[in-house]
Amino acid sequence: MKSLLIVCSYHHHNTEKIAQVFAKILDAQIIKPLEVNPEELPGYDLTGFGSGIYGGKHHEYLLEFVDRLPPVTSGKAFIFSTSAMTGEAKVAKDHSLLREKLQSKGYRIVDEFSCKGFNTNSFLKYIGGMNKGRPDAEDFRHAEEFARNLKGQMHER
Secondary structure, three states: OOEEEEEEOOOOOHHHHHHHHHHHHHOOEEEOHHHOOHHHHHHOOEEEEEEEEEOOEEOHHHHHHHHOOOOOOOOEEEEEEEEOOOOHHHHHHHHHHHHHHHHHOOOEEEEEEEEEOOEOOHHHHHHOOEOOOOOOHHHHHHHHHHHHHHHHHHHHO
């Protein structure tokens, strides 16, 4: 299975840390949106798209990259993020724009993952941040389980 992870991870590299767990299990390369040619994506069996959540959505570079993707007929993708706050409804909302963009290009979303990340944006920097130490060992364990399940799903198809 040929996999690729397209990741925007800046402030504390929270999402990159999760992507590294995925990459190890999926034997995937991690690349930034500005470093990959959108025309190359149809050559992958599975592509992960992830970033931190900014104002209720994925990073603008990732969203702009997806806008440039050519349509596909059998693309499989998964979405992931790190965020100050989580919860099923919040994650569904945070992932909605990226999910819609990928689906409009013909990608089938096979799964989604999110966990908390250390956040020092805005006023939080003055009080030491939020979710210090996240992602943590438990988050990495959940990421590993997620990737193993994903790999199993892909091999069953």
